[in-house]
Amino acid sequence: MSILVVAEHDNKALNPATLKTLTAAQAMGDDIHVLVAGEGCADVAAEAAKAAGVAKVIHADNAAYGHHLAENLSALVLSIAKNYSHIVAPATTTGKNFMPRVAVLLDVAQISDIIAVESADTFRRPIYAGNAIATVQCAEAIKVITVRATAFDAVSAEGGSAEIETLDDVFASDKVSFVGEQVAASERPDLSAARVVISGGRGMQNGENFVLLEKVADKLGAAIGASRAAVDAGFVPNDMQVGQTGKIVAPELYIAVGISGAIQHLAGMKDSKVIVAINKDEEAPIFQVADYGLVADLFDALPELESALS
Amino acid sequence: MKILVAVKRVIDYNVKVRVKADQSDVDLSNVKMALNPFCEIAVEEAVRLKEKGVAEEVVVVSIGPKACQEQIRTALALGADRGIHVESDVAPDSLAVAKILNKIVAEEAPQLVILGKQSIDSDNNQTGQMLAALADMPQGTFASEVVVDGDKVQVTREVDGGLQTVELTLPAIVTTDLRLNEPRYASLPNIMKAKRKPLGVKTPDELGVSIDSKVSVLKVEAPAERSAGVKVADIAELVEKLKNEAKVL
Numbered sequence: 001m002s003i004l005v006v007a008e009h010d011n012k013a014l015n016p017a018t019l020k021t022l023t024a025a026q027a028m029g030d031d032i033h034v035l036v037a038g039e040g041c042a043d044v045a046a047e048a049a050k051a052a053g054v055a056k057v058i059h060a061d062n063a064a065y066g067h068h069l070a071e072n073l074s075a076l077v078l079s080i081a082k083n084y085s086h087i088v089a090p091a092t093t094t095g096k097n098f099m100p101r102v103a104v105l106l107d108v109a110q111i112s113d114i115i116a117v118e119s120a121d122t123f124r125r126p127i128y129a130g131n132a133i134a135t136v137q138c139a140e141a142i143k144v145i146t147v148r149a150t151a152f153d154a155v156s157a158e159g160g161s162a163e164i165e166t167l168d169d170v171f172a173s174d175k176v177s178f179v180g181e182q183v184a185a186s187e188r189p190d191l192s193a194a195r196v197v198i199s200g201g202r203g204m205q206n207g208e209n210f211v212l213l214e215k216v217a218d219k220l221g222a223a224i225g226a227s228r229a230a231v232d233a234g235f236v237p238n239d240m241q242v243g244q245t246g247k248i249v250a251p252e253l254y255i256a257v258g259i260s261g262a263i264q265h266l267a268g269m270k271d272s273k274v275i276v277a278i279n280k281d282e283e284a285p286i287f288q289v290a291d292y293g294l295v296a297d298l299f300d301a302l303p304e305l306e307s308a309l310s
Numbered sequence: 311m312k313i314l315v316a317v318k319r320v321i322d323y324n325v326k327v328r329v330k331a332d333q334s335d336v337d338l339s340n341v342k343m344a345l346n347p348f349c350e351i352a353v354e355e356a357v358r359l360k361e362k363g364v365a366e367e368v369v370v371v372s373i374g375p376k377a378c379q380e381q382i383r384t385a386l387a388l389g390a391d392r393g394i395h396v397e398s399d400v401a402p403d404s405l406a407v408a409k410i411l412n413k414i415v416a417e418e419a420p421q422l423v424i425l426g427k428q429s430i431d432s433d434n435n436q437t438g439q440m441l442a443a444l445a446d447m448p449q450g451t452f453a454s455e456v457v458v459d460g461d462k463v464q465v466t467r468e469v470d471g472g473l474q475t476v477e478l479t480l481p482a483i484v485t486t487d488l489r490l491n492e493p494r495y496a497s498l499p500n501i502m503k504a505k506r507k508p509l510g511v512k513t514p515d516e517l518g519v520s521i522d523s524k525v526s527v528l529k530v531e532a533p534a535e536r537s538a539g540v541k542v543a544d545i546a547e548l549v550e551k552l553k554n555e556a557k558v559l
């Protein structure tokens with residue numbers, strides 16, 4: 001049987017999480033189809049067709065899918081679900097939103113946020129904020145799975161030459177409509193995919209002080225993240241939250257500044273390759289996971305770090 | 311209107327869970343349990359809607375062993391009016407929970423159902439979406455703002471790119487994110503009052519829902535531990551180590 005991967009994209013470009021999800025899908029089977037549903041997303045379909053290992057791209061283009069509303073997207077996926085043994089999507093906020101609907105309407109359980117594929121029906125996933133890893137076996141006829149993208153390498157974006165098939169069916173719920181969005185425009189790399197992430201916590205004291213992090217981030221080409229406390233206090237927007245219930249990151253280098261290291265924060269970053277912590281409290285739990293810890297006042301350390309990198 | 315809130319009994323968020331030696335599960339004996347934080351936010355939102363005059367009644371439902379009546383009482387102490395306990399000693403998976411909740415929705419006919427976006431134990435983030443599809447209701451997940459207006463509700467959602475606002479026709483499902491509200495503390499008089507509020511008990515059997523799961527847990531392991539590294543004296547040493555030892559700069 002074939003495997004369906006539902007692509008994550010913004011109608012312009014494929015989100016890198018999709019390429020990583022393809023790696024997970026390849027461990028489940030080999031006839032891989034990618035559904036690109038959106039509005040004016042022909043470029044994305046073409047991009048998906050070039051990804052390594054993709055046999056077919058299904059392109060559904062309609063205003064109903066433009067904002068990836070769960071009601072419409074899940075109905076579309078459901079309409080082709082019976083052709084597949086596995087339906088897979090990245091565990092982004094879009095994937096988390098529509099996939100459980102697909103599962104329940106197929107009357108199957110969903111396996112969320114997998115970090116490893118042991119076999120076509122056995123997967124590993126973190127539970128309890130990553131403080132335990134469960135190996136689960138799924139006996140459902142169709143396996144509905146979301147993938148923690150940071151746990152997988154990306155397939156090559158080039159090298160494939162899949163056929164593109166158009167799907168014209170339109171599913172548009174009259175019970176939901178898109179009103180608007182506030183999308184943070186940033187020149188910086190995407191937090192979930194950046195090579196370096198520097199995050200600030202409550203210790204930053206206010207939003208203005210995040211400039212100190214930005215200056216360091218500029219030098220490193222880093223994305224900027226935050227703890228929940230910094231987001232709750234209104235220093236920075238919600239899309240910057242790293243953690244169990246925010247974004248999961250696993251960069252080469254993660255620098256935690258003025259962050260204590262609560263388990264919920266660690267859940268989102270402890271798979272980073274190298275962790276640096278800057279905190280004035282030498283007892284802060286973040287030091288227990290940091291490869292390099294600096295006990296210092298961040299208001300001294302950040303300007304020094306910026307000039308040391310110049 | 312009537313609001314139904316689903317709540318779950320979970321490990322307290324401050325507790326770092328340990329895995330059992332035989333790797334069968336995590337060890338929850340003698341561990342502090344509490345209302346799932348996202349469910350607490352859901353209860354708070356419902357109670358606020360009642361206080362604003364938007365809702366007349368707030369009903370809470372919880373599925374699990376007898377002990378989860380404690381969490382129902384907590385929700386009643388926060389201001390919910392009535393509780394429903396669906397008793398099951400086996401923890402049902404999200405699919406079964408959604409089916410049970412769908413039966414309760416059919417009985418209670420709420421205009422709004424509010425759930426937490428995820429429970430901090432299984433971290434699945436599924437139930438609200440599953441219930442929405444089963445009950446054929448539109449969904450506003452990961453909500454940071456909920457505005458009811460006539461027969462519609464506008465939900466602002468925390469998404470990866472920022473915020474998205476959708477408008478749903480009632481009846482609808484909302485799942486809560488962290489920034490929706492800051493739950494109140496229950497006062498002592500309200501805790502006392504909650505003891506006398508009605509609480510009905512049902513079983514999955516009575517509701518005609520099987521809780522058998524097709525997903526089996528083969529083992530539960532502790533994650534690879536990171537060990538603490540070294541403390542550096544100053545920024546110069548840090549940068550030197552990142553360059554020459556870790557080779558990430």
Ligand SMILES: Cc1cc2nc3c(=O)[nH]c(=O)nc-3n(C[C@H](O)[C@H](O)[C@H](O)COP(=O)(O)OP(=O)(O)OC[C@H]3O[C@@H](n4cnc5c(N)ncnc54)[C@H](O)[C@@H]3O)c2cc1C
Binds near residue numbers: 203243259262323
């Ligand atoms: C259901 C739930 C979900 C959650 N999800 C998340 C999540 O996804 N992500 C997340 O991050 N949290 C999450 N949390 C919150 C988490 O429990 C912590 O409250 C939060 O991570 C604390 O943020 P913080 O480290 O910035 O703040 P604090 O714990 O207050 O730590 C601030 C740190 O800054 C240091 N500091 C202060 N001033 C300075 C200075 N001048 N120089 C250097 N250091 C300084 C202090 O020593 C302290 O260690 C969640 C909580 C719950 C209940």
